Amino acid sequence: MLIQKTTTPKAKPVDESALTFGKVFTDHMLMINYTEGKGWHDERIVPYQNLDMDPACMVLHYGQAIFEGMKAYKTADGRVQMFRPQDNINRMNKSGERLCIPALPVDKVVDCIKQLVEVEKDWIPTAPNTSLYIRPTIIATDVALGVHASKTYLFYVILSPVGPYYKEGLNPVKIFVEDEYVRAVRGGTGFTKCAGNYAASLIGSERAAKFGYSQVLWLDGVERKYVEEVGAMNMFFVIDNVLVTPPLEGSILGGITRDSVIKYARHKGLEVQERKIAIDEVMDAARSGHLNEAFGSGTAAVISPVGMLRMDDEEVVINNNEIGPIAQMLYDEITGIQYGRLSDPFGWVVEVK
Numbered sequence: 001m002l003i004q005k006t007t008t009p010k011a012k013p014v015d016e017s018a019l020t021f022g023k024v025f026t027d028h029m030l031m032i033n034y035t036e037g038k039g040w041h042d043e044r045i046v047p048y049q050n051l052d053m054d055p056a057c058m059v060l061h062y063g064q065a066i067f068e069g070m071k072a073y074k075t076a077d078g079r080v081q082m083f084r085p086q087d088n089i090n091r092m093n094k095s096g097e098r099l100c101i102p103a104l105p106v107d108k109v110v111d112c113i114k115q116l117v118e119v120e121k122d123w124i125p126t127a128p129n130t131s132l133y134i135r136p137t138i139i140a141t142d143v144a145l146g147v148h149a150s151k152t153y154l155f156y157v158i159l160s161p162v163g164p165y166y167k168e169g170l171n172p173v174k175i176f177v178e179d180e181y182v183r184a185v186r187g188g189t190g191f192t193k194c195a196g197n198y199a200a201s202l203i204g205s206e207r208a209a210k211f212g213y214s215q216v217l218w219l220d221g222v223e224r225k226y227v228e229e230v231g232a233m234n235m236f237f238v239i240d241n242v243l244v245t246p247p248l249e250g251s252i253l254g255g256i257t258r259d260s261v262i263k264y265a266r267h268k269g270l271e272v273q274e275r276k277i278a279i280d281e282v283m284d285a286a287r288s289g290h291l292n293e294a295f296g297s298g299t300a301a302v303i304s305p306v307g308m309l310r311m312d313d314e315e316v317v318i319n320n321n322e323i324g325p326i327a328q329m330l331y332d333e334i335t336g337i338q339y340g341r342l343s344d345p346f347g348w349v350v351e352v353k
Ligand SMILES: *Cc1c(COP(=O)(O)O)cnc(C)c1O
Pocket: 069, 193, 229, 230, 231, 232, 233, 234, 253, 254, 255, 256, 257, 258, 297, 298, 299, 300
């Protein structure tokens, strides 16, 4: 692969403990082009740069855009590792299939990303709970205004040293149950990480913010009755010590952290149920003291406890607005594997040289 190094490296963040999410980018990026008939070609690592786009570029009009989110971690002894990267690229291909974007060669792309991380390894922060966020993206690049699938695409990967995703850190977040707008329906694009899903969700976040809430809990798009997920996290509830999470039926994103939580919890002997959960069941459990914990799962925050839930005009407090023992255990164990503090019984970690 062509590797073109920058001649003007940027200054790295001095105070790593002040890192937030996705504001600082490293010196290099990975690019791979797709052309119909030729496939994915010309993989290269180049200096971080602006993209040159025609105003008629298809992604700007019809939104053929998908992305991924994963991380690289530095271990205490200086090794660099990633967490389940093949799963991210496989998922990107699932998103792509739904949006008529051609599939990436998974092993080759993971290898290219490893090389990019290797080039940028000095950008991986080492302060507690920091990491290097990896953002693969595909956009449609044909210059044409007819509505059809593009015949050319750009895949690119940018990197960002990050701290906690939510300013609350591991402290509980307040969640607003959205009962007016919906995020996705079965048969739609809810299971994909396509850009349009997030544009459609912004209005819910703004509404929640008006009430002082940082996140939206989406309900199903048909009956507005069953819990789906939060903006960029899957949801888990601990009801009478059983871990319950909505099933993957097409409208929610199949989180890799969700899958890791389910597998780890079962490995620890906890009962996990993937089943439909009515929001009324959650509120009833909260009122009657059966809702032990609630938390979200996602790459950015790993585990994010939920301390308060608001539905209509009613607000319930969960576990005294504190992180619960199951959320804490899962956070400690999963981050322990990611940062190389604990052994990895599942083969999730991929070492970058
Ligand atoms: C990315 C994302 C998640 C979490 O997925 P992970 O693979 O665990 O990071 C959950 N829900 C939505 C809508 C997302 O975009």
